[in-house]
Each structure stands twice: as structure tokens, then as C-alpha cells.
Amino acid sequence: MSPPASAGEGVRDILPAMIAAMPIGLLFGALGVGKGLSVLEAGLMSILVFAGGAQFAALELWTYPVPILALAFSTLLINARHVLMGASLAPKTVGFSLLQRLGAAWVLTDEAWALAERRALQQRITPAYWFAVAAMLPVVWIGSTFLGAWLGSFLGDPKRLGADFAFTALFIALIAGLxxxxxxxxxxxxxxxxxxxxxxxxxxxxxxxxxxxxxxxxxxxxxxxxxxxx
Amino acid sequence: MSVDPAALVAIVAMAVVTYLTRVTGFFIGDRLALRGRAKAAFDAIPPAVLVAVIAPTALATGWPETVAAVVTIIAATRLPLLATVAVGVLSVVALRSLT
Incomplete structure (x- = not known):
């Protein structure tokens, strides 16, 4: 299959996850500014980290002064699962150059991993497919975070709306999914x-x-x- | 629009740790094959951490939060993600108004 055709299939596969990520990104941005982060800080976290579970956990732990070590530790634990996902993808992406592997790891998410594993049952994972399926989600996540943070700055005290409990509710829902x-x-x-x-x-x-x-x-x-x- | 230096350090630390988790697997590949108890312990990491993060709010803040957590658990068994969050938030607002 030609690279453009593989990329097209990647986009088609990831589309439902992109739509699902939008409201969650909006929620993350709005709760982030509620916790005292600036719009830019909330957006920066989505740009550099883009791992939903770890980011929501970071907001729940976020206080001033910022507990840097606790945040890094919680992030490490929540994201340790990536090691297993990468290890499982390694033999299925042997055709990737070193630079492509480093880039492929940069955009690894639960959703892209699950879709790539499903595709790997039928055919090889090409760079064109992987980057289409994996690199679109961070774009949606970052955009919706900025929008949510900007909208959230008009909401006022998040506790008044029960928004502080949104973490607890979201985590209960995530645990139910696991x-x-x-x-x-x-x-x-x-x-x-x-x-x-x-x-x-x-x-x-x-x-x-x-x-x-x-x-x-x-x-x-x-x-x-x-x-x-x- | 500003960035606090400590917040920036925290975000960069989170990013570095996250990228290390993402890239490690691609390079150790097949050499990592967890079985038995090691696999069970590894699989337990996400739920264990997520529960630990919310335990203070759910169990040690007040009865409205604890009751709302129970309502959310029931909702989580039958509703999709965002509907579950909505049920949890609405129930905590209603319960707090009773105090």
C-alpha cells in the first residue's frame, strides 16, 4: 500500500478518538486555570506531556509551591504502561529508521497504540500509517486545552460549580474502563x-x-x- | 499569559519522564516479557495510582464527596465517560447544598 493510502487509513482509524478527546481537553484546560495555572501553562503541559491521565493527576496534586518531585513521580507511575506498549510495537516497526523511532515514541498514546496493534494483526505498520494515526491526537488535545483554558478563565471559582470534583468523577470512570x-x-x-x-x-x-x-x-x-x- | 518558573520546571520534568516511558519500550523491545506476578503488579500500576490520587477527596474530605463518589461509581458501571463525570459533578453540587 502506498504511503498516502496508509496515511489516509490512519486518519480514518483515529478520527473517533479525536472527537472523543475534544471535550476531555476542554475540561482539562478549564480545570487547569481553576487550579491556578495560566492559559499558557495549561497549554504547555498538553504540548510537552500530552498524556491525559498523568495530566489530570498532576492538576489534582497541583499546589503552590509546586511539588515538582511528587508531580514527576506520579507522572512516571501513570505513564509506566508506555514501556510495555513500546516494547510490543518494537518488533512491528523494524522498518523504521532511528529518527523515525524516536519520533514514533514521541507521539505514542493509548489510542494510537491500540489501533496500531489491531492493524499489525493484518499487515506491517509503516511510518506513514503510524504518524497519521498517532500525531493527529496531540493536535486536537493541545487545541482543546487552550480553548478550554481560555473559556475556563471566565468561569470563576471552579468549586462553586463542583468542577473540583470532576477529577474524582473522571478517575472513577477511567478506573471502570480499566x-x-x-x-x-x-x-x-x-x-x-x-x-x-x-x-x-x-x-x-x-x-x-x-x-x-x-x-x-x-x-x-x-x-x-x-x-x-x- | 505568563509562565511561573517552578511550574515550567514541573511541566518539563513531567515531559522528560513521559518521553522516557514512551521511548524505552521501542528500544528494549522483545527483551521485556513480563509474566505471572510481575505482569500482575505492572498491570496494577494505573488503577493503583489513579485511586491513590483521588482517595483524599473521595474518602477524607466530607460526606458529600464520599456519597457523590459512590453515586459516580454506580454511574460508571452503566454510562460513558463524560456522562459519568456529569453525574458526579451534579451530585456533589446537590449534596454540598444540603450542608
Missing amino acids: WKGRATAITVIASAAAAALAYVTVGAPWHVAAGAVAGIGAAWCAAPAERSTP
Whole structure:
């Protein structure tokens, strides 16, 4: 298939995700200015980071003075899944040059990864397809963040509208989307209990590390032990 | 339109960490094959972190937030993402008005 045809298919595949990303980007921008970020700072985060879950978590943790280490740590944990996605794509993108690989990684998102994996079942992933499917989403995300931040600066106190609770509601919805039955339930209960306890006793931002360690540890313990291979 | 130096450092730190997670897999490739408990622990990272971030609001802020979180959980089992967020926000506004 010619590169323009592959690129066209990439655009077609990513279109629903682009439409879905718009209201979420608007919400991110509006909540960002509500937390005290300037329009430019909210937009800059979407330009440089463009990872929705990590960005919303950063806003929830955002205070002044800015807890830089806690923000970097929370971002690392939430985005660690990218390592597995990249590792899975590596053998399917062997035709990419070094520069193309570095660029391909730059625009890796959950959505582009899922679509590329589906395509890889049928045919090779070409650079034309990958950059079409992957690089469009950040454009929508950045544009809707700026627009949402600009609109949000007219809204006033976000707490009056319950917008501060939007993070909690959004994260509950995201966790529901990740749900894999018993293993997730054990993780969620352990993390919630440890995080709430750490928040009440030690204070923010330690609740993130406490909840993460407890949730991951609980999943480790609950999983069946590996059978040793002879 | 301004950028606070500390905010800029935080955003750049987040960007660097994120790019490292994105690029690492492309170069370690097949050498990373998680199985059993290691795989379960890795899969647990996103829900564990997301829950930890919201636990103070959901469990240790006040009863309106806790009840609204329960309502949102119920909504999340049957509604799409943005509808779930709308239900959560509207219920917290209604419950806070009762206090």
C-alpha cells in the first residue's frame, strides 16, 4: 500500500478518538486555570506531556509551591504502561529508521497504540500509517486545552460549580474502563485504604506513593505464583 | 499569559519522564516479557495510582464527596465517560447544598 493510502487509513482509524478527546481537553484546560495555572501553562503541559491521565493527576496534586518531585513521580507511575506498549510495537516497526523511532515514541498514546496493534494483526505498520494515526491526537488535545483554558478563565471559582470534583468523577470512570475483575478490585481497595490513611496521618503528596505501593503490592500478592519451568 | 518558573520546571520534568516511558519500550523491545506476578503488579500500576490520587477527596474530605463518589461509581458501571463525570459533578453540587 502506498504511503498516502496508509496515511489516509490512519486518519480514518483515529478520527473517533479525536472527537472523543475534544471535550476531555476542554475540561482539562478549564480545570487547569481553576487550579491556578495560566492559559499558557495549561497549554504547555498538553504540548510537552500530552498524556491525559498523568495530566489530570498532576492538576489534582497541583499546589503552590509546586511539588515538582511528587508531580514527576506520579507522572512516571501513570505513564509506566508506555514501556510495555513500546516494547510490543518494537518488533512491528523494524522498518523504521532511528529518527523515525524516536519520533514514533514521541507521539505514542493509548489510542494510537491500540489501533496500531489491531492493524499489525493484518499487515506491517509503516511510518506513514503510524504518524497519521498517532500525531493527529496531540493536535486536537493541545487545541482543546487552550480553548478550554481560555473559556475556563471566565468561569470563576471552579468549586462553586463542583468542577473540583470532576477529577474524582473522571478517575472513577477511567478506573471502570480499566476494570479486569478481582485483580483490579483488590488493587483499588488496598490503594484507597493506604492513600486515605497516609493523607490523614502524613499528608499530601505522600498519599500517592502509599496508595501506589499498597495497590501494586496487593496485586503482586493476589496473583498466582509463577510455575517454575524445568 | 505568563509562565511561573517552578511550574515550567514541573511541566518539563513531567515531559522528560513521559518521553522516557514512551521511548524505552521501542528500544528494549522483545527483551521485556513480563509474566505471572510481575505482569500482575505492572498491570496494577494505573488503577493503583489513579485511586491513590483521588482517595483524599473521595474518602477524607466530607460526606458529600464520599456519597457523590459512590453515586459516580454506580454511574460508571452503566454510562460513558463524560456522562459519568456529569453525574458526579451534579451530585456533589446537590449534596454540598444540603450542608
